[in-house]
Amino acid sequence: MNNKTTRRKFVQQTSLLAGGLLAAPLFSKGNFFSGSDDTIKVALIGCGGRGTGAAVQALSTKQNVQLVAMADAFRDRIDSCYRAIANSLSEAGVTDAKRKFDVSEERKFVGFDAYAKAIPLADVVILTTPPGFRPIHFEEAVKQGKHVFMEKPVAVDPAGIKKVLDVAEIAKQKKLNVVVGLQRRYQNSYKALYERKDLIGDFMYAQAWWNSSGVWVYDRKPGQTEMEYQMRNWYYFNWLCGDHIVEQHVHNIDVVNWFKGAYPVKAQGMGGRQVRTDKKYGEIFDHHYVEFHYADGSIMNSQCRHIPGTMGKVDELIVGTKGRIYADAARIVDNKGNVLFAFDKNGENNPYQAEHDELFAAIAKGEYKFADAEHGAKSTLTGIIGRMATYSGQVIDFEKALNSGIDIMPKEFSFSATPPVVPNPDGTYPIPVPGKTKYNLG
Numbered sequence: 255m256n257n258k259t260t261r262r263k264f265v266q267q268t269s270l271l272a273g274g275l276l277a278a279p280l281f282s283k284g285n286f287f288s289g290s291d292d293t294i295k296v297a298l299i300g301c302g303g304r305g306t307g308a309a310v311q312a313l314s315t316k317q318n319v320q321l322v323a324m325a326d327a328f329r330d331r332i333d334s335c336y337r338a339i340a341n342s343l344s345e346a347g348v349t350d351a352k353r354k355f356d357v358s359e360e361r362k363f364v365g366f367d368a369y370a371k372a373i374p375l376a377d378v379v380i381l382t383t384p385p386g387f388r389p390i391h392f393e394e395a396v397k398q399g400k401h402v403f404m405e406k407p408v409a410v411d412p413a414g415i416k417k418v419l420d421v422a423e424i425a426k427q428k429k430l431n432v433v434v435g436l437q438r439r440y441q442n443s444y445k446a447l448y449e450r451k452d453l454i455g456d457f458m459y460a461q462a463w464w465n466s467s468g469v470w471v472y473d474r475k476p477g478q479t480e481m482e483y484q485m486r487n488w489y490y491f492n493w494l495c496g497d498h499i500v501e502q503h504v505h506n507i508d509v510v511n512w513f514k515g516a517y518p519v520k521a522q523g524m525g526g527r528q529v530r531t532d533k534k535y536g537e538i539f540d541h542h543y544v545e546f547h548y549a550d551g552s553i554m555n556s557q558c559r560h561i562p563g564t565m566g567k568v569d570e571l572i573v574g575t576k577g578r579i580y581a582d583a584a585r586i587v588d589n590k591g592n593v594l595f596a597f598d599k600n601g602e603n604n605p606y607q608a609e610h611d612e613l614f615a616a617i618a619k620g621e622y623k624f625a626d627a628e629h630g631a632k633s634t635l636t637g638i639i640g641r642m643a644t645y646s647g648q649v650i651d652f653e654k655a656l657n658s659g660i661d662i663m664p665k666e667f668s669f670s671a672t673p674p675v676v677p678n679p680d681g682t683y684p685i686p687v688p689g690k691t692k693y694n695l696g
């Protein structure tokens with residue numbers, strides 16, 4: 255998967271715990287919109303590119319899925335998303351598209367509180383806003399007993415991670431399916447490598463890369479408040495994005511954690527802004543290099559970069575005592591270079607669609623199968639402690655960070671409110687400085 259591929263995943267639930275038994279599927283009240291007993295109603299929270307793709311994939315499954323509500327902070331996002339979904343369904347020749355895509359004007363909700371109006375109308379909630387909002391929206395969805403698909407990463411700070419982990423336990427108790435958009439766990443080649451990971455012996459170290467030229471950036475427009483500007487240009491502000499080590503590189507970090515079967519206990523590293531220095535790039539770095547240390551002494555070396563004209567690489571390498579796994583090549587070799595396993599790429603799937611197919615098939619059967627929130631949260635926290643390490647130059651402890659209570663989110667959500675970071679008089683934003691930036695982890 256390259257950095258241009260939109261990442262999607264699915265969401266699930268159908269069953270409620272009643273008297274210790276798993277009940278049959280229970281959908282929203284009265285099947286109000288469709289009048290069909292087996293209809294699985296979906297609300298889309300976050301109508302950017304990711305939300306558009308996730309909605310189309312949900313509607314492209316074989317199940318009786320219906321999109322009934324859309325929510326976003328901006329009306330123009332809803333409108334462009336609505337048109338894109340309609341066009342995609344038409345181009346794909348999805349049967350019964352008009353019934354599947356049934357979002358009337360009164361079920362299009364705008365504003366920071368739009369999510370709370372859309373969630374009650376659905377059985378499954380797709381959370382695809384900027385990741386800073388993920389813990390809040392996840393909490394509300396689970397509170398209302400909904401199955402959840404939420405894009406990665408699942409938070410941007412330790413306080414958000416703590417909330418996601420706490421809510422994940424409630425979701426388990428309620429038997430709510432939760433899927434996180436770490437799609438490699440649903441990709442045939444990665445699953446085949448994982449099943450054969452013992453061929454390389456004991457885990458020694460790993461390399462993880464997300465090196466690319468970067469993503470979009472939007473210039474400031476006349477009349478925008480600071481809050482609207484940051485919301486529109488969300489990738490470059492940590493309270494919304496978490497920096498690209500969290501927002502993108504979490505994919506590669508999660509693969510290594512998955513194959514390792516553990517999470518790092520500490521991180522140290524370096525990074526900075528060498529090329530992407532203009533004020534329009536907010537406060538984030540353009541490169542990070544982190545050593546993640548596991549409890550048994552093994553290491554993951556992680557690098558991510560957003561610099562045009564440099565080597566592009568999105569991949570993972572896992573080295574063991576007997577051999578190594580080349581993840582993107584889907585190949586396992588021994589220490590002499592002999593091929594122990596090679597995945598036949600003819601058997602590859604579209605993991606983004608597969609996630610939705612599996613999710614909605616399980617929902618239709620009344621199965622409780624997916625509880626991705628915990629590993630999604632802990633891999634996200636791995637990226638967060640990596641960011642904290644590169645910003646500060648300190649060694650960052652995983653558990654201390656988790657319990658630190660560090661919260662970088664705004665105290666008020668409105669377009670007239672002041673965001674957590676504001677520009678200096680010259681229009682630039684304060685940038686972390688290793689050796690000067692400090693974190694009090696107790």
